[in-house]
Structures are given as C-alpha cells and as structure tokens.
Amino acid sequence: EAGVAQSPRYKIIEKRQSVAFWCNPISGHATLYWYQQILGQGPKLLIQFQNNGVVDDSQLPKDRFSAERLKGVDSTLKIQPAKLEDSAVYLCASSLDLVGPSNLNYGYTFGSGTRLTVV
Template sequence: EAGVAQSPRYKIIEKRQSVAFWCNPISGHATLYWYQQILGQGPKLLIQFQNNGVVDDSQLPKDRFSAERLKGVDSTLKIQPAKLEDSAVYLCASSLDVLSRQSGTDTQYFGPGTRLTVL
C-alpha cells in the first residue's frame, strides 16, 4: 500500500515570496491533515479536512496561509507571503474514517514532509 506522498521535499525561498506544497493521501482515506513542525517542537495542526470540507482550521494563519482539497483527494497548502518564522517542516497526514477519530483511536499516517527554509 502506498503511503502519503508529499512534494517538494525541500524548498528554499526568500521572505515575502510565495510557496505551495502538495499532498496525496493514502487511497480511501477521508481525513487529511496539515501540520507545521518547527525545529525542536512537535507537530502543530494547521488544518483538517474531511473529504473536501474543512473540519478545523483554527490554528491556520489565514492572512497568509490557505489550503484546499477540491476533489476530496489531493490537497495543496500555500503560503503567501512567507515570513522568516514560517521556516519549518510541513507534514501531511491522512486517516481512514470519522468514527475512529471520534473515539480517539484513529491512526494518522504521515508523509515525509516538506522542509521549508525562508531566508
């Protein structure tokens, strides 16, 4: 079974530039997550999709970050314009269904992440 795919793996940009990340979840997984992991910290949830609808985006800096999952499969996360403090690894994860999430026993499968450096 193929895992969660992300691209690019690395990206270096200057501040105020724009950047986009792509994620392809595991086939059949309804829920997709984007996390930000700053060096020395655990992942922080940015946004969660259930199929193509947003479940939670309370920690997404909406003035500069946007995300979409138009057909309920692939997703893109965009930053425009980037700031120095956006330097981090951006992780995409997916999980199978709503019921296991509600019971707190869902298994999230993570992609390898995109390491963003903002200069």
C-alpha cells in the same frame, strides 16, 4: 499500500515570496491534515479536512496561509507571503474517518514532509 506522497521535499525561498506544497493521501482516507513542525517541537495542526470540507482551521494563519482539497483527494497548502518564522517542516497526514474499537490499528499516516527554509 502506497503511503502519503508529498512534494517538494525541500524548498528554500526568500521572505515575502510565495510557496505551495502538495499532498496525495492514502487512497480511501477521508481525513487529511496539514501540520507545521518547528524544529524541536511537536506537530501543530494547521488544517483538517473531512473529504473536501474543512473540519478545523482554527490555527491556520489565514492572512497568509491557504489550503484546499480538491475532489476530496489531493491537497495543496500555500503560503503567501512567507515570513522567516514560517521555516519549518510541513507534514501532511491522512487517516480513516473515525477511531473506534474496530480500527484501533490505524492511526495517522504521515508523508515525509516538506522542509521549508525562509531566508
């Protein structure tokens, strides 16, 4: 099956500029996640969608970050305006709806990520 597609792969912007990332999850995956991964740390969940509804956005800095998932498929994550501390890899992942005894072979599938550098 095709993997999770993300673009762009790399992005360099100046602080206070805006940037947008795009993600196309695996077909049939109801749940989509955006993670921020700072070098040397584990992924930090920014937002989780179930179809096109938001399940969890408690760690999303809503004054500058926004995300949407149109028609329950593709998703975009936007930062406006960017700060130096936003420099990180932004990972998109998707998964089947629920984890249970019948689908323990399926975890998250991550995209290759977008490496953002804010200068």
